[in-house]
Amino acid sequence: MNLWENFDKNEIWILVMLAVAYIIVFILARKFYRHITALFFLWGFTIGVLFDFTIGGGLMDYYVLNDTDKYEVFDFLYYLLFGPFSYIFIYLYDSFKINKKTFIWYIAVWALIGTGMQWVFTNMGIIQFKEGYELFYSFPVFLMTQTITGLYYELVKSKTKVLLPKTK
Amino acid sequence: MTFAIFFFASWLITALFLIIPKKLSTIENTFVFMIILIISINWSWIIYEEFKLVNLTEEPMEYAAFLLSRSIIIPFVFITQLNLVYAVTSVTRVVLTILMSFSFLLLMSLLSQIFKITEFTNWNLGYDALYYIFLYLVSYASLLIFRKLELSEVRST
Numbered sequence: 364m365n366l367w368e369n370f371d372k373n374e375i376w377i378l379v380m381l382a383v384a385y386i387i388v389f390i391l392a393r394k395f396y397r398h399i400t401a402l403f404f405l406w407g408f409t410i411g412v413l414f415d416f417t418i419g420g421g422l423m424d425y426y427v428l429n430d431t432d433k434y435e436v437f438d439f440l441y442y443l444l445f446g447p448f449s450y451i452f453i454y455l456y457d458s459f460k461i462n463k464k465t466f467i468w469y470i471a472v473w474a475l476i477g478t479g480m481q482w483v484f485t486n487m488g489i490i491q492f493k494e495g496y497e498l499f500y501s502f503p504v505f506l507m508t509q510t511i512t513g514l515y516y517e518l519v520k521s522k523t524k525v526l527l528p529k530t531k
Numbered sequence: 532m533t534f535a536i537f538f539f540a541s542w543l544i545t546a547l548f549l550i551i552p553k554k555l556s557t558i559e560n561t562f563v564f565m566i567i568l569i570i571s572i573n574w575s576w577i578i579y580e581e582f583k584l585v586n587l588t589e590e591p592m593e594y595a596a597f598l599l600s601r602s603i604i605i606p607f608v609f610i611t612q613l614n615l616v617y618a619v620t621s622v623t624r625v626v627l628t629i630l631m632s633f634s635f636l637l638l639m640s641l642l643s644q645i646f647k648i649t650e651f652t653n654w655n656l657g658y659d660a661l662y663y664i665f666l667y668l669v670s671y672a673s674l675l676i677f678r679k680l681e682l683s684e685v686r687s688t
Contacts, residue, residue, distance in 0.1 A: 398681040402558055409565040413602065416572045420580070421587070422594045434581055515561075522557050 367437050368430035373488040374437050377429075381440060384447035394454060399525045406515070407449025410508050411442040418504075425496035429489060441489060448480075452509065453516045457526070461513070470509045477505035533646040537596035537604070540639060544607040554617035559677055560610050566673040567606040567666060574662065575601050578654070586650040593648045600639055600648075608632050609670045629667065636663045 367374050395403075415438075419426045428438050452473060461469045481501045484490045492498070519525060553560065575597075579587045588594055612632035616625050640659045643649045 396681070397684050398558070398677060401677070401680060402562055405562065405565050409569055412569055412572055416576055417598065417602070420576065422589060422591065434576060519558055 365431075365433060365435050367435050368433070371488075373429050376487040377437055377440050377444070377489060380444055384444055388447045388450055391451075391454060393527060394457060395525055396527060399519070399523075400450060402519070403449050403453050403516075404446035406512065407445035407447070407452075408442055410449070410512075411445035414504060414508075415442065425492065425494050425500075427491045427493060448477075449512060452512060456513060456516060466513060470506065470513055473509045474502055474505040477509065478502045533648065534592040534596050536642065536646070537599045537639075537648075541599045541603040541607075544604055544611060544635075548607050548611045548614070551611065551614055552618055554614050555610070555674065558681075559674060560614070562677045563613060563670050563673050564606045564610050567609045567670060568602060570666065570669060571601050571605045579649070584652060584654045586652055588648050590647075593646065596646070597643070597648050600643065604639055605636070605666070608636055609666060613670055613674060633660075633663060633667075 415428060417423065419428060420432065424432065428441060429435050456469065459465070459469065478498065478501050481490065482498055485492065485498065516525075555563070579585045587597060609632075612628055615628045615632075619625055619628065637656065637660060640656060644651065644656075
C-alpha cells in the first residue's frame with residue numbers, strides 16, 4: 364500500500380474536492396442528530412468502497428483509481444468524498460421535502476449529478492476507464508444507489524427521530 | 532456447485548437475520564453491518580491482492596462466491612450474532628451463540644479452501660480465526676460507540 368504513485372494532478376484535485384465537500388457540510392446549518400449524520404456519512408463511504416472493490420478491482424476491473432491498481436492512501440481519501448455526497452443528498456432530500464411525486468425526479472437529477480461527477484473525475488485523472496467501460500454505465504449504478512439511499516432514508520425517518528428540534 | 536453452496540449460505544444467514552427478534556434498531560444494525568463490510572472488503576483486498584498471502588480464484592463463478600462471502604455472509608453473521616447475544620440472558624447462551632457463529636465463519640473459510648476459491652500461500656486457518664475475533668471486537672465496539680453517540684444527543688433534547 365503506497366501513499367501515492369506520483370503526487371500530481373489527481374492527488375491535488377482529491378485534496379481540493381475533499382476540502383470543498385467538507386467545508387460545504389460545515390457551512391450547512393445542522394439539521395440531523397449526530398448519529399444520523401454519522402450513519403449517512405458512513406453510508407456514502409460504504410457505497411463507494413463496495414462498488415469500487417467490486418467493479419473496479421479483482422476479476423471485474425473496469426477502471427483504475429488514481430495512478431495504479433494498487434491500493435493507495437489517496438484511494439481511501441477518494442472514498443471519503445462519498446460521505447459528504449451522501450449527507451448532502453439526504454440534507455437536500457429533507458430540505459426540498461421530497462415526496463412520492465418528486466422522488467423520481469430527485470433521484471434522476473442526483474444520478475445525473477453523480478455521472479457528471481464521474482466525468483469530472485475522469486478529466487482530473489482520478490478515474491481511468493478500461494475494458495470498454497463507458498461513463499454512461501455509471502448512470503444505472505447511481506440510479507440504483509440513490510434510489511436505495513432515498514428509500515433507506517424514508518425507512519429510517521419512519522422508525523426514529525432524525526431531525527434536530529427547531530430552535531426558536 | 533461452489534456458487535450454489537455460497538449462495539445458499541448467503542440466503543440462510545440473511546433469512547436467519549430477518550426472522551430473529553431484533554434487539555438492535557434498524558440504524559444500529561445498518562451501522563455495524565457497514566463497519567464490518569468496509570473492513571471485510573479492505574482486509575480481503577490487502578491480504579489477497581496487495582500482500583499476496585492468499586491466492587484468489589480467477590474462475591468467474593468461484594469469484595462470485597467469494598464476493599458473496601466477503602460482502603454478505605461475513606457482515607450478516609456479525610449483526611445476526613449481535614442481535615442473538617443481546618436477546619439471551621444467560622452467559623452460557625451468549626458463549627454458545629458466539630461459538631456457533633464463529634464455527635460458521637470458520638466453516639466458510641474451510642469451504643473456500645476446499646472449493647479452491649482461495650488458496651493459502653503464507654496464511655492459515657488460525658490467522659482467519661484471529662481476524663474473526665478482531666471483527667467480533669469491532670462489532671461490539673462500533674455498536675457501543677454508535678449508541679453513545681445516539682444517547683448523548685437524543686437524551687439532551
